[in-house]
Amino acid sequence: MASPDTITIRRPDDWHLHFRDGETMRAVVPHTARQFARAIVMPNLSPPVTTTSMAAAYRDRIVAAVPAGVAFTPLMTAYLTDDTDPDDLAQGFESGVLTAAKLYPAGATTNSASGVTDIRKIDRVLERMAEIGMPLCVHGEVTSADIDIFDREAVFIERVLAPLIERMPELRVIFEHITTRQAVDFVDSAGENVAATITPQHLHINRNAILVGGIRPHMYCLPVAKREEHRLGLRKAATSGSAKYFLGTDSAPHHRHAKESDCGCAGIFNAPFALESYLTVFEEEGAIDRFEAFASLNGPGFYRLPVNEDEVTLERADIPVPYEVDGGDARVVPFHAGERLGWRLRA
């Protein structure tokens, strides 16, 4: 069967995203609001969004940055620390301010210094979340200095995630931005309470993209891209039709100078062409018919939220991706910069 020239699907959501704050936030929110109806907003600001009231205030700042006439709803998360108050979290979830809570192992990534130092320290919080059905978003990497950076996700499954789910089989867990075959195997074999998001970059690049021919800081994110066999495993999972996998861009803007530095920040800014980037993968895999499930149905299904009623259309077009875009106080280099994409989201 020939590939179609347009595809119309229910409006998608982004189930994992970084907006930052201030001028950067105001510059990047329109990109996401153009493509998605809702997004799970990560709380790793500085200082982090650790309470319900901080999340409500952050939500209001995001809403104020949505362009007039655009319908977009940020779904807020709270950043778990060793001292998170289970009552505040439960109140935030039950009042609708919080959609989920985010586990950053302390030191795993950008602004994670206040994260959880030992998962056992938040058992009471996690038990409460399991009780009320509040989803847990997990950055799944161990942080021990003796574990190789390319092994940190696989070791996290063994040491932290599998035991956690064993202890709390009711807890609803999203294994965020998975990067390995081990993660796919784990999610496939876990119960219905375990799902995963997959980013566009981990479907497009392997670790060579970061290191071959020179260091490419704009291809660097965490968890870092792995070997080709892992990329292929992720493509298979995303396009498999399994309801356990859904779209989460992990779009993470850092200003150009902060990436191109002697200690460049982790994060890939993919918001401007996220849908076009994912659809390219689904087409290459001969799975355009499964794109809607991944982008628009599986996420709401897992989060127990209604699917969006309106639709979007993507059409074939030859789209040059700019080398940089406005990032508020400075420029940001988008994913696919300087490349051409074969699809365009119709305005």
Ligand code: DOR
């Ligand atoms: O690459 C990443 N960037 N991974 C993360 O986990 C955090 C994110 C960020 O906030 O920049």
Ligand code: ZN
């Ligand atoms: Zn992230």
